Amino acid sequence: MKGWMYILLCSDGSYYTGSTHDLELRLAQHQAGEGANHTKQRLPVQLTYYEEYDRIDLAFYREKQVQGWSRKKKEALMNSRDEELKKAAECKNETHYKFYDKER
Known part of the structure; x- marks a missing residue:
């Protein structure tokens, strides 16, 4: 199953890094306030970056790597x-x- 690592720009200027197996659905969930607590409080969000992977576990690994970055x-x-x-x-x-x- 494919996966994506993505970075969102939140309304307060912060970034949110996540991973998913369905990028369009996950973005819709974030915009509807059904995403992470961080994004719920900082709507609207904007997709600023993504990477596609052949497997969801690789996208998750990359998410955790990038989350720790400045x-x-x-x-x-x-x-x-x-x-x-x-x-x-x-x-x-x-x-x-x-x-x-x-x-x-």
Whole structure:
């Protein structure tokens, strides 16, 4: 069964990331207030991005991956800005190998 991972823009400017086996139905459910609690309180919503998968479990896995991303990283994905996406994905803490000082 096919699946989709999708990102909605809510009326308050927040993003909602979900997955489904029927994208049209799920969007209608969100718009009718039958979706997630997050979207119920932030109607109307607008589909801003989606990815199609051969299996629903792959879409669900991708949903969980993208849910953990920062707003900046999600926007880079939605706008197909690959370089920004790579940069947003980089580790920036001081323990990252790029910042490792061998002399310490």
